[in-house]
Amino acid sequence: MAIPSDPYYSTDPTDPRVHHVFSDCANGEQIDPKNWASGTGGLPKCGTCTNMGG
Numbered sequence: 001m002a003i004p005s006d007p008y009y010s011t012d013p014t015d016p017r018v019h020h021v022f023s024d025c026a027n028g029e030q031i032d033p034k035n036w037a038s039g040t041g042g043l044p045k046c047g048t049c050t051n052m053g054g
């Protein structure tokens, strides 16, 4: 199941430096809510999201 989302990313520099385009991305779900930010952050797309069809 892939649930499209507006782009989002983590502001934590220790997290993978990618943005996500699916709200149920397994990697995106790891982002702590306090580090969650809307947009791409100028970062490349997450490989998992790409594999999900993003």
Ligand SMILES: [Zn+2]
Pocket (backbone or CB within 6 Å): 019, 020, 021, 022, 025, 026, 027, 028, 046, 047, 048, 049, 050
């Ligand atoms: Zn992702």
